[in-house]
Amino acid sequence: MTIDVNKIREDFPILKEKIYGKPLVYFDNAATTQKPQVVIDKLIEVYTKYNSNIHRGVHYMSNKATTETENARNIIQKFINAKHSYEIIFARGATEGINLIAYSFAEKHLKEGDEIIVSELEHHSNMVPWKMVAERKRANVIKWAFNDNGDLELDELKKLITPKTKLIAVNHVSNSLGTINPVKEIIEIAHQNNIQILIDGAQAVQHIKVDVQALDCDYYVFSAHKIYGPTGIGVVYGKEALLDELPPYQGGGEMIESVSFEEITYNKLPFKFEAGTPNYADTIAFAEAIKYVSAIGIDNIAAYEAELLAYGEEKLKTIPGLKIIGTAKHKASVISFNIDGLHSYDVGMILDKMGIAVRTGTHCTEPIMLRYGISGTVRASFAFYNTKEEIDLLYKGLLKVVEMFA
Numbered sequence: 001m002t003i004d005v006n007k008i009r010e011d012f013p014i015l016k017e018k019i020y021g022k023p024l025v026y027f028d029n030a031a032t033t034q035k036p037q038v039v040i041d042k043l044i045e046v047y048t049k050y051n052s053n054i055h056r057g058v059h060y061m062s063n064k065a066t067t068e069t070e071n072a073r074n075i076i077q078k079f080i081n082a083k084h085s086y087e088i089i090f091a092r093g094a095t096e097g098i099n100l101i102a103y104s105f106a107e108k109h110l111k112e113g114d115e116i117i118v119s120e121l122e123h124h125s126n127m128v129p130w131k132m133v134a135e136r137k138r139a140n141v142i143k144w145a146f147n148d149n150g151d152l153e154l155d156e157l158k159k160l161i162t163p164k165t166k167l168i169a170v171n172h173v174s175n176s177l178g179t180i181n182p183v184k185e186i187i188e189i190a191h192q193n194n195i196q197i198l199i200d201g202a203q204a205v206q207h208i209k210v211d212v213q214a215l216d217c218d219y220y221v222f223s224a225h226k227i228y229g230p231t232g233i234g235v236v237y238g239k240e241a242l243l244d245e246l247p248p249y250q251g252g253g254e255m256i257e258s259v260s261f262e263e264i265t266y267n268k269l270p271f272k273f274e275a276g277t278p279n280y281a282d283t284i285a286f287a288e289a290i291k292y293v294s295a296i297g298i299d300n301i302a303a304y305e306a307e308l309l310a311y312g313e314e315k316l317k318t319i320p321g322l323k324i325i326g327t328a329k330h331k332a333s334v335i336s337f338n339i340d341g342l343h344s345y346d347v348g349m350i351l352d353k354m355g356i357a358v359r360t361g362t363h364c365t366e367p368i369m370l371r372y373g374i375s376g377t378v379r380a381s382f383a384f385y386n387t388k389e390e391i392d393l394l395y396k397g398l399l400k401v402v403e404m405f406a
């Protein structure tokens, strides 16, 4: 099946918006994706038909909302091929998911002098939480540097591993450079050395078929809003045996089995990690997003986005003074670039006036910018509802920017 992009665009009402009277060209998909009508409709359905707090009601609406939430968990379990639905924990997003694992992992496993290897390619959300827990436990975060192209090298990782290494944290896909990391091989190296591993899949699940059992990863996190779902909801996958060992992250309702002033016992998975009223409305709508992309097929999406990436890179390379930052062997549909003599903000602001939305700056990856000695980049990130015609508009827009500053 190939992608019928015109038909797909009909599913996303926001794509019809005009910005300053010009058709919207939305190339900020790595920051957040737009929502298909089915996701928007589902949110309306929850709030108009059965909004009710879940898990503890005896009445119809509470039961309905509970069933829909737990169905969503099952849908997400199948989507990433987790062994059990209770290995899917809902959090606010990838950021909260990483903080959850970092906190609980450190409480259980991290001692003074221990080491956590974190790649230099990480979003701040897969770096700062590890620095924070390392500081608390007097452990050390060790940098796994990337090469000039933006690739992580496995030989470099092997050199960093010591008997003190307790965990490796790495993304599946870099949000800034688009690098697709060889996570299967990285996980193998981790496990050969008895090291646990967390994969940040925030930029991967929307582009690449993820099978957590085939990968054999210990923890995998992602956010719904980057895969056409609502904001404020995301997933932490963890292997049952590993999650069972970890203490809870937050205390409150739902995460307990029994409470007295003398003793508290914790609930079983996944509820042990889901304190308080869960974001059930967004969870239910999130499942619609997963059903929607699954019906199109992640492999079809990947093939179409690869076409957009190749087309975009070829065109943009011909713009005078434009340099693509991040030329990894395998890339997702992200083009980060700078134009000689121009600040990324200026480029972004002029494109905005043409109705073209790109992201500018450090993309929450300051270590990457430091490594390249730049203040930021312009980033165009494509989704399967984007078109080559839109890339042509970006190309023409950039030519105009270059002309203006000449």
Ligand code: PLP
Binding pocket: 030, 031, 092, 093, 094, 095, 096, 123, 125, 126, 171, 173, 174, 175, 200, 202, 203, 223, 225
């Ligand atoms: N990890 C990566 C690679 C990201 O790109 C992002 C967001 O841009 C995050 C983590 C954090 O995701 P969220 O802000 O949805 O928690």
